[in-house]
Amino acid sequence: MAQILVTGSKGQLGTELSLLAEEFPQHQFTFTDFTELDITNPTAIQNFLAAQKFDYLINCAAYTAVDKAESDMENAFKLNVEAAANLARAANEHNVKLIHISTDFVFDGRKHKPYVEEDAPSPMNIYGKSKWRSEEACLKENPQSIILRTSWLYSPFGNNFLKTMQRLGSERNEIGVIYDQVGTPTYSLDLARCIMHIIAQPEKQAGGIFHFSNEGVSSWYDFAVAIMDLSGLTCSVKPLETSEYPTPAKRGHYTVLNKKKIKQTFAISIPHWHESLRKCIERMKTI
Numbered sequence: 592m593a594q595i596l597v598t599g600s601k602g603q604l605g606t607e608l609s610l611l612a613e614e615f616p617q618h619q620f621t622f623t624d625f626t627e628l629d630i631t632n633p634t635a636i637q638n639f640l641a642a643q644k645f646d647y648l649i650n651c652a653a654y655t656a657v658d659k660a661e662s663d664m665e666n667a668f669k670l671n672v673e674a675a676a677n678l679a680r681a682a683n684e685h686n687v688k689l690i691h692i693s694t695d696f697v698f699d700g701r702k703h704k705p706y707v708e709e710d711a712p713s714p715m716n717i718y719g720k721s722k723w724r725s726e727e728a729c730l731k732e733n734p735q736s737i738i739l740r741t742s743w744l745y746s747p748f749g750n751n752f753l754k755t756m757q758r759l760g761s762e763r764n765e766i767g768v769i770y771d772q773v774g775t776p777t778y779s780l781d782l783a784r785c786i787m788h789i790i791a792q793p794e795k796q797a798g799g800i801f802h803f804s805n806e807g808v809s810s811w812y813d814f815a816v817a818i819m820d821l822s823g824l825t826c827s828v829k830p831l832e833t834s835e836y837p838t839p840a841k842r843g844h845y846t847v848l849n850k851k852k853i854k855q856t857f858a859i860s861i862p863h864w865h866e867s868l869r870k871c872i873e874r875m876k877t878i
Contacts, residue, residue: 593618593790596645596687598678599652600624603746604692607783608649615787621645625652630674633681640685647790648682650675650691653722657696660717661839671721672728679732688796689733690786695742695774695804697723700843707849708740708800716840726800735798737789739782742804742848743814745868746779747875753868756815760824770812770830774846775804778867789857801856802848805864817865821872 599605600622612620621643629635630652640648653671654660660667675691682689696719697712712723729736745753759766785803789796809817812830819826833842853859 593646594621594644595619595647595649595790596621596623596640597649597651598623598628598630599650602651602653602655603744603749603751603779604782605651606748607746607779608651608786611780611783611787618790630678631669633677636677636681637684640681640687645685645687648678648687648689649786650678650689653692653725655718657716657718657842658839660721664717664721667717667721668724671718672724675725676728676732679729679736682736683733688793689729689736690789691725691729691736691738692782693726693738693740693800694719694722695740695846695848696843697726697740698843698846700772700846702845705847705849706802708802708852715843718840730798733798735796737796737798738800739786739853740800740802740848741777741782742774742846743776743809744779744782745776745871747871747878748779752776752811752814753818753871756818757822757824760819760822760826763826765827765829766815767829767831767836768812768815769833769836770810771832772842772844772846773808773810775807775848776809776814776864776868777804778862778864778871780871781805781862781867785853785857785859785861788859792857795856801853802850803853803859803861804848804850805867806850806861807863807865808847809864814864814868817868818872821869
């Protein structure tokens, strides 16, 4: 049995882990959000870890408002960098394995084949910079940390592209979506299951960076078209160039992640994004 602490439990991934916990009765889970544990407070974290013996700390907490971060750099770095360093330091001192979630936004998207873990980060915006610094902070304070970079996360919970498209698709006859930014949508439940698969293999848990997203490649336009189709919505999707839809934060044109390392290390089989999207939309009908 493992004692597992989850921070950021009210977000997409944290919520999926809290629901998934029922499938793992052999483990003891503790779910916290800001109200239960202020991860920007080093003393609070130390006291929390000292009061109960944990084997794993899954950090799902993050500042994820990509465009807002451009004008809110202080808070983005406080939650994404300082808090991550606090958690990594405390986890190291209390012999807790840290699993930290990062993002494809650490890359500038100028490459033309999937990014591997060894590729040098070159973030284009404040959010990406803060997540890159969070990776560095975790590995500096706790070299045995496992960093999971993911991309285009969606779920039935919280705010995400899937839910926005479904809302707009039910309100409008036509919408425009960018077609020249390419990556891979990732179903939060698949990422949550990946994390539990890693936890089940302690002998393979050397620290380092791993990439995880669903299989396949998609543009935001392709993703939107699939959402309309699978949701039974008749809204027409018009392809837009990035230049036609300016945003405060710059975004890369190609941020597909190579997942060979995580598949080989942990013997993980990853579903295609379209199949996972179908399952998520079907599940949403029952929630």
